[in-house]
Amino acid sequence: xxxxxxxxxxxxxxxxxxxxxxxxxxxxxxxxxxxxxxxxxxxxxxxxxxxxxxxxxxxxxxxxxxxxxxxxxxxxxxxxxxxxxxxxxxxxxxxxxxxxxxxxxxxxxxxxxxxxxxxxxxxxxxxxxxxxxxxxxxxxxxxxxxxxxx
Amino acid sequence: xxxxxxxxxxxxxxxxxxxxxxxxxxxxxxxxxxxxxxxxxxxxxxxxxxxxxxxxxxxxxxxxxxxxxxxxxxxxxxxxxxxxxxxxxxxxxxxxxxxxxxxxxxxxxxxxxxxxxxxxxxxxxxxxxx
Numbered sequence: 001x002x003x004x005x006x007x008x009x010x011x012x013x014x015x016x017x018x019x020x021x022x023x024x025x026x027x028x029x030x031x032x033x034x035x036x037x038x039x040x041x042x043x044x045x046x047x048x049x050x051x052x053x054x055x056x057x058x059x060x061x062x063x064x065x066x067x068x069x070x071x072x073x074x075x076x077x078x079x080x081x082x083x084x085x086x087x088x089x090x091x092x093x094x095x096x097x098x099x100x101x102x103x104x105x106x107x108x109x110x111x112x113x114x115x116x117x118x119x120x121x122x123x124x125x126x127x128x129x130x131x132x133x134x135x136x137x138x139x140x141x142x143x144x145x146x147x148x149x150x
Numbered sequence: 151x152x153x154x155x156x157x158x159x160x161x162x163x164x165x166x167x168x169x170x171x172x173x174x175x176x177x178x179x180x181x182x183x184x185x186x187x188x189x190x191x192x193x194x195x196x197x198x199x200x201x202x203x204x205x206x207x208x209x210x211x212x213x214x215x216x217x218x219x220x221x222x223x224x225x226x227x228x229x230x231x232x233x234x235x236x237x238x239x240x241x242x243x244x245x246x247x248x249x250x251x252x253x254x255x256x257x258x259x260x261x262x263x264x265x266x267x268x269x270x271x272x273x274x275x276x277x278x279x280x
Contacts (some may be wrong), residue, residue: 024179025276027251039241040155040255045227046276047179051226054256099258132234132259142256 003085014049020066028086034062034135042082048148050086054099055079056137070110071138079143080116090116092145099140109139123129154178159217161199165193173213181217181277185230186210187267197268199236202268203243210273212249221247225277227255234259240269 023047030042030053040053055078057064057071065071083089098113100106106127117123123143133140161175162184171235174183186209188195196205207221210278214220231240237257253273263270 024278027225029251037245039245039250039252040227042254044251044254046225051254051274054258076163097256099256128258129261130234130258131261132231132237134234134237134257140256140258 021147033058043086045086045147048146049082050088050092052079052082052144052145053066054140054142055082056134056140058135058137061145064135068102068108068138069112072105072109075139075141076112076116079141083143083145086147088145088147091121092147093117093120093123093143094146095144096126097142098125098127099130099133100127101130101133101138103127105138113131158247159213164189169207174217174273176277178278179276179278181214181219181223181275183213183273183275185228185270185272186213187263187265187270189265189267195265199233199239199268200243203240206269207243207247208273210271214273217275219275219278222249223277224248224253224273225227226274227253228272229255229257230260230263230272231257232260232263232268236268 024047024143026045027041028043030038030040032038043050043052045051055075057074057078059065059074080090083092097111100109109127114122130140155248157176159175162173171184174181176182178206186204186206190196190205196202210224211221214223216273229240231237240257255264
């Protein structure tokens with residue numbers, strides 16, 4: 001009986017969520033940046049696509065790692081956290097744009113970037129050399145993820 | 151939505167000549183806008199970062215209005231600045247134009263922008279076909 005009640009509540013929850021379709025556009029605000037409101041949301045979902053704001057390698061205590069490798073790893077971790085907060089992961093990312101302050105770091109970034117994805121499932125990607133990035137970062141990464149049915 | 155082809159906004163004009171792009175193209179529920187810069191209607195660039203930022207955002211607004219939309223429909227923005235040291239100045243103007251919830255965004259400094267501009271903004275807007 002208890003098992004049946006639990007089953008029923010699952011069925012009811014599922015039908016309730018089916019009756020309330022997700023809004024077409026859903027915003028996810030960003031936390032403050034250096035004690036000031038960030039000039040962007042952290043993510044926005046439009047239909048089946050989750051757009052993430054460009055991420056830099058800022059640590060939870062608001063600092064940028066000294067080395068390019070450190071910033072690259074932290075940037076990937078920040079993208080991963082933004083995805084995870086929306087129930088997504090790197091496997092859902094289908095397109096990225098890489099902004100690098102010094103293009104000579106392109107191979108170093110690739111070495112950090114590739115292992116975050118499954119072999120054969122790398123996102124489409126473009127990379128550009130930037131003349132400068134926010135807060136003096138060496139790297140910024142913008143990703144789009146599929147947020148529809150798996 | 152499905153089966154419907156792209157809808158093109160008119161070609162952008164500059165100093166009496168047609169630019170090599172449309173103001174925007176709508177695919178399904180999304181309007182992709184061309185990059186907008188701080189040029190006034192007379193073809194001159196507005197003064198400084200603050201002026202060009204305002205003019206660029208006004209120009210984005212004008213293209214959106216021509217498609218029956220507004221800045222509140224913009225959900226993603228790419229910001230290109232000729233000098234990244236003006237990032238904070240740009241943000242001040244930008245935040246006057248957008249209310250919460252803000253679009254997602256990436257910003258980066260570039261080697262140069264067309265015609266010597268200081269800022270270019272590329273926007274994507276949600277264009278629900280109600």
